[in-house]
Amino acid sequence: MRNRIMGLLAIVALMLPGIAGAQTTLRVVKHSDLKVLDPIWTSAYIVRDHGYMIYDTLFATDAELKVRPEMVDKWELSPDKLTWTFTLRDGLKFSDGTPVTSDDVVPSVKRWAARNSLGQLLWTKVAFLKALDPKTFQIVLKAPTGIMLQALGQPSQPPFIMPKRVAETDPYKQIDDYTGSGPFMFLKDQWKPGEKVVYVKNPYYKPRPEPASGLAGGKVVKVDRVEWVTMPDQQAAVNALQANEIDMIEAPPHDLYKLIEADKNLKLEVLGKLGLQYIFRYNQLFKPFDNPKIREALLYAFNQKDFLEAAIGDPHYYQVCKAMFICGTPYATTVGFADKYDGNIAKAKELLKEGGYDGTPVVLLQSTDVDVLTNLAPVAKAAMERIGMKVDMQSMDWQTLVARRAKKDPPDKGGWNALLTATDSVEARDPLINTFINASCDKAWFGWPCDPEITKLREAFADEADEAKRMEIVKKIQLRAAENPTHAFLGQFVVASAMRKNITGALKASVPVLWNISKQ
Numbered sequence: 001m002r003n004r005i006m007g008l009l010a011i012v013a014l015m016l017p018g019i020a021g022a023q024t025t026l027r028v029v030k031h032s033d034l035k036v037l038d039p040i041w042t043s044a045y046i047v048r049d050h051g052y053m054i055y056d057t058l059f060a061t062d063a064e065l066k067v068r069p070e071m072v073d074k075w076e077l078s079p080d081k082l083t084w085t086f087t088l089r090d091g092l093k094f095s096d097g098t099p100v101t102s103d104d105v106v107p108s109v110k111r112w113a114a115r116n117s118l119g120q121l122l123w124t125k126v127a128f129l130k131a132l133d134p135k136t137f138q139i140v141l142k143a144p145t146g147i148m149l150q151a152l153g154q155p156s157q158p159p160f161i162m163p164k165r166v167a168e169t170d171p172y173k174q175i176d177d178y179t180g181s182g183p184f185m186f187l188k189d190q191w192k193p194g195e196k197v198v199y200v201k202n203p204y205y206k207p208r209p210e211p212a213s214g215l216a217g218g219k220v221v222k223v224d225r226v227e228w229v230t231m232p233d234q235q236a237a238v239n240a241l242q243a244n245e246i247d248m249i250e251a252p253p254h255d256l257y258k259l260i261e262a263d264k265n266l267k268l269e270v271l272g273k274l275g276l277q278y279i280f281r282y283n284q285l286f287k288p289f290d291n292p293k294i295r296e297a298l299l300y301a302f303n304q305k306d307f308l309e310a311a312i313g314d315p316h317y318y319q320v321c322k323a324m325f326i327c328g329t330p331y332a333t334t335v336g337f338a339d340k341y342d343g344n345i346a347k348a349k350e351l352l353k354e355g356g357y358d359g360t361p362v363v364l365l366q367s368t369d370v371d372v373l374t375n376l377a378p379v380a381k382a383a384m385e386r387i388g389m390k391v392d393m394q395s396m397d398w399q400t401l402v403a404r405r406a407k408k409d410p411p412d413k414g415g416w417n418a419l420l421t422a423t424d425s426v427e428a429r430d431p432l433i434n435t436f437i438n439a440s441c442d443k444a445w446f447g448w449p450c451d452p453e454i455t456k457l458r459e460a461f462a463d464e465a466d467e468a469k470r471m472e473i474v475k476k477i478q479l480r481a482a483e484n485p486t487h488a489f490l491g492q493f494v495v496a497s498a499m500r501k502n503i504t505g506a507l508k509a510s511v512p513v514l515w516n517i518s519k520q
Contacts, residue, residue, distance in 0.1 A: 023224045024223040024224045024225070025223065025224065026225070026226045026248070026503075027226075027227045027229050027247050027248075028228055028247065028248045028249075029230075029240075029248070029250065030046060030049065030230075032044075032045075032369065033194055033232075033399055034046050034047070034050055034191075034193070034197050034228065034399075035403075036402065036403075037050060037178060038174040039160055040115055040171060041115070041172075041173070041175070042402060043157055043445065044398075044402045045424070046399075048156055048511065049513075051160045052182065052215070052511055053180075053199050054095070054180030054184055054185060054199070055160035055161060055182045056070060056161055056180075056181040056182045056205075057071065057153070057158040057160060058070060058071050058072050058105070058152050058153070058161065059152045059153030059158070059216075060155075060214070061215050062213040062216040063213045063508055063509065064214070067149045067150060068153070068216040068217070071088055071092055071100070071181070072089070073087050081144035082141045082143075082144060083139075084138065084148055085132070085137075086138070088100065088101075088102065088135045088137075092181065093204040094179050094180065094204065095179055095182075095185045095202050095204060095205075096179050099134070101134040101135070102133065102134055102135065102137040103131050103134070104161060104162065105137050107167035107168045108159055108160065108161045108167040109159045112157075112159035114171040115171050116151075116154075116159075117435045117438040117440075118150070119151055119157075120438075120440060120443050121147065121151075121432060121458060121459065121462055122145065122147055122151040124459065125141045125144075125145045126140070126141055126142065127142045128140050146462070146465055147432055151432075155424065155426050155427060155509075155510045155511055156426070157427070160182075161181045162179070163177070181205075182202065183201070183207070183221045184199040184200065184201060184202055184226060184514075184515075185199060185200050185201070195229075196227050196229050197227070198227050199225070200225050201221045202221070205219070207219050207515075212507055212515065212516045214507065214510070215510070219513075219516070220515055220516055222516065223514075226514055232397075234256060235256065238252060238256050238259060241499075247500055247502075247503050247519060248498065248506075249498040250497055250512050251371070251372065251495045251496075252371075252496075252497075254313055254317055254372075254495075257314075265500055265501055266499070266501065267498070267500075268496040268497070268498055270494050270497075271496075271497055271506055271507065271509060271512060272424065272425075272494065272495070272510050272512075273508060274328070274329075274425035274426050275495070276422040276423060276425055276495070277321075277422065277423050277424075277425050277490075277491070278308075278376065278421075278422050278491055279420065279422065279488070280302065280420050280487060281419050281420070282417070282418055283411070283415070283447045284448055285448055286410055286415070286417060287358075288355070288360045288362065289417060291355045292484045293351050293352075293354045293356075294351070294352060294357055295485040297387060298348065298384065298488055299341065299482070299485060300342075300344040301343065301344070301384065302341055302343070302383050302490060303341060303342055304321070304322075304341045304490050305491070306343065306379050307376055307380075307490045310378070311373070311493070312372070317495070318491060318493040321489075322337040322338060322340065323337075324337065324428075324437070324478050324489055325428060325431070326429045329430075330429075330430075330471075331431075331471065335475040336481065336483075341488075345386055345387055352389070357388070357389065360390070361390040361392045362384060362389055362390065362391045362411075362417045363392050363412070363415070363417045363418070364380060364393045364394070364417065364418045364419070365394055365401050365416050365418070365419040366394065366395045366396070366401075366420075367397070367398045367401050367421075368395050370398045372495065373398070373421065376420040376490075377395075377420055378393070380418070380420060401419065404416060406446060420490075422493075424511075426510035428489075430461075431458050431461050431474060431477050436489075437487075438486075439452075439454040439486050444486075449486040451480070451484055451486070453480055454477060454480055454484075457473055457477045458477070460473055461473045497512065503518070503520075504517070504518050
């Protein structure tokens, strides 16, 4: 009881600076406003970032892209490679002071597996998941797989650990209890959508002892309070940074980099070394993109450089890349796509005719408040119109787009035909973690591609240990995706975070995390 009272007093002290003395507050402008709070319900990066603030993970990916234990202390694999036994670290607690146990882990992992692409693939191998005791849980497989740790420790969509009562929420419904297991606590009563999101240091959180590396290691919080400040006007955000009204901007526009570099009090840091990949996503439930020929036509109509120039502008920060699984990675190959993405209008028109395009308007969603996305939809619209398609481009803020993309309504009834987004290259570097190549119908990412051949090839990749054979499977996947596209990939780019020079310790990681940061 005494420990619980002391913990509550610590929380009060964090919330009331008059009690605790001077309080260190880190003010950050994120890439988007936060309107959804469930990181399992959606894969939107702003919600993922919120997830990393308040939840911990079983495993995590370090700066070298190796999977390391986080909440897990140790694990064993049986000789027949069917039984994985995991033991949690000592001292794990939720933000309400209650212990984290295996009974919390089991429903958290199950809920994640229902929605996550790699989790779904892993679950085809799982016989059952059960808690053995408060600190130990077990995953028993029907057949061996080499993707267990990769799935549990993936960077963008890991299984965030929630209390049992929360984790048992239907994965297709949003949670309404934000008790977390991570380094920060979310103050819902101070959350003002469109204005700010507030977090404080979680006094119950026990970091790992080793130094932080990427998303792994000790998540040591070095500030008392974090505020995500919403500023859709990026010039205004830079002005606020210069005036010391905010401390960081996650992703300022590339055209403002020179202004930031010219200020002796500011600095730019590229924290995600692999950057991001642009994606054009078809909704295959409705005409015209239910037809593979019409989808393929756009692979020829689009010119990657047009998108990259419009959105990024500076070749120092972008790269034309015809490798689906990211240039500069082990599975980079242009097989199936070497002749595409060059703006071949004649070939695109030919395929559009073969597909029997009948003038059906394409409802194209445009995000207006995320700088690196805003200029993409007009480029796509122009390319589609050049080959004879009708396009109804509908503009909205990113969070509205995130809500709308989940709808399966017909495009003329509030649904959609196409949208553009960006994905972290770390999350696109192989067929298992690449969300957009998942073609498992209703279980696939929004757009719901359905292709048994691609699904079988992804399963074969998961089961194969030999890297040369894996590469051959990658080529087969790309050849299939070139003729029956799940999405178009439109080049790679990197972004730099801007911050005042008194901000130190920002980690180089694929997710912009805020532990380890100090404010002098």
